[in-house]
Amino acid sequence: MNLSGKRIILGVTGSIAAYKSALLTRLLIKSGAEVQVIMSASALDFITPLTLATLSKRPVMSDFSNKNSGEWHNHVELGLWADLFILAPLSANTLSKFANGICDNLLTATYLSSRCPVMLAPAMDLDMYQHPSVTSNLDKVASFGNIILDAESGELASGLSGQGRMMEPEHILEHVYHFFSPKLDFKGKKVMVTLGPTQEALDPVRFISNHSSGKMGMAIAKAFQIQGAEVFVVSGPVSLDLKSENFHLYPVHSASEMYQAAKSIHGQMDICVFAAAVADYAPAEVAKEKIKKQESELTLHLKKNVDIALELGKVKSPNQIHVGFALETENGEANARGKLEKKNFDLVVLNSAKEEGAGFRHDTNKVKIFHRNGKEVQSDLLPKSRIAELILREVKNVPVWI
Structure with a gap:
């Protein structure tokens, strides 16, 4: 499918799965989408902004202003610009902020200002993913209308095996295609x-x-x-x-x-x-x-x-x-x-x-x-x-x- 003309914000948070955001960015760009990457501060420890900026063909944002140029990154405009907001990977920490309206960085501010649909692809270790506080927060953000892209099962960074791996970029892309191409099963009815x-x-x-x-x-x-x-x-x-x-x-x-x-x-x-x-x-x-x-x-x-x-x-x-x-x-x-x-x-x-x-x-x-x-x-x-x-x-x- 061609995503030409579709504007997508890709939020990247602090997780070992952040390396997958590079492939996801490449797949979205290859499909014709415009992609603006926003990174949390902790995400900068896992993947460089230069990598994602090169792949997205846009400067990566991670703070409210560019300290070199003094340019202001308007989170309200960002939220209105996008047709879809994808958080991949989504850490337990940022999930908690989304669930409780905590707004302490550009990424969370943009989320709270966004009017477009939001897809959340959580990534964390097995015990974290199954913890009642995390499952409660996932239920809570789902009740806001956010689309949860459930974590997949497999080998985790801790050495454990189970559910917690961020959904593979190819699978996320399929969800994006489905989102922009709704079925018309009731056409004519x-x-x-x-x-x-x-x-x-x-x-x-x-x-x-x-x-x-x-x-x-x-x-x-x-x-x-x-x-x-x-x-x-x-x-x-x-x-x-x-x-x-x-x-x-x-x-x-x-x-x-x-x-x-x-x-x-x-x-x-x-x-x-x-x-x-x-x-x-x-x-x-x-x-x-x-x-x-x-x-x-x-x-x-x-x-x-x-x-x-x-x-x-x-x-x-x-x-x-x-x-x-x-x-x-x-x-x-x-x-x-x-x-x-x-x-x-x-x-x-x-x-x-x-x-x-x-x-x-x-x-x-x-x-x-x-x-x-x-x-x-x-x-x-x-x-x-x-x-x-x-x-x-x-x-x-x-x-x-x-």
Whole structure:
């Protein structure tokens, strides 16, 4: 693949694996990329800036200013310049700084200023790589949306053998190619995603709702769009910037409004993902004026809302795929499996409201996916963007895939 026009920052930290950064720089340059190398102070002990400057055809940066010329290295401009930021090798020390927002050198400052995707290729000895503090930091930076290029196994500098070797430059290059060449498996498909909460009015100023942020649905909608789909988003009230995305957007408030919007486009869809947290009940009557605080107790009479997925499942055509969600606090698997049949889902994505780091408002999630044919797929706690990719992969495995 040709990386012509792609701007890549290569961060190099203090590790014996720093010698591999020379080959990685050469491979990126040979592929047509522009490469700016930034080194930490400790990296200078392992490989010379002259080597990387010669290969990258750019002066290597390691400090906020060039002490000879007095030139200022603007970390903000660097962060905005790049299309991709690769840290290879990434030491445990710099990983800790990234995870905790420590900004004490040009490399960490550029990382915190960067708006582009970040790939992290850790390199350290076996026991360090497996230490709970390191694994915790890797999970933490992954939750920021950083792409972790897991260390490979083999002989280590200490003489031990195991996982900890920086991913080989050729393998990193493959990830870079994949990043800049997303698959278009859903090109030509129309996808509807419902997301966010619904708000059921009590009076002109109050409503019943839930804690859904819409982040999981947003991640799914973006993943489908990246893979070529035309995406229709039916969204309850969320603080996400949906208007800046190239979606067909249907903003709603109540469950009834969401049902009408979803119903109006359902027949055109190839795939429907019901990720919204729709209120099960709504007030039987909405007060025309603000309800005043008078009695010590207030009794609300609720009526059952329309079950959007259930109703649209009744008119689902044989060549449509429906994906549902089940957020549970108990008997999760049994309830999720029950929804497969009851609501005519092809897939159900189960997550628990009690799982730390998963569910509403978090940037991460942990799910179990159930297929109608009995297949089950369990994820780890991952950024919601990666959970979305997993869900799309399982959609492609549905037998009725068109």
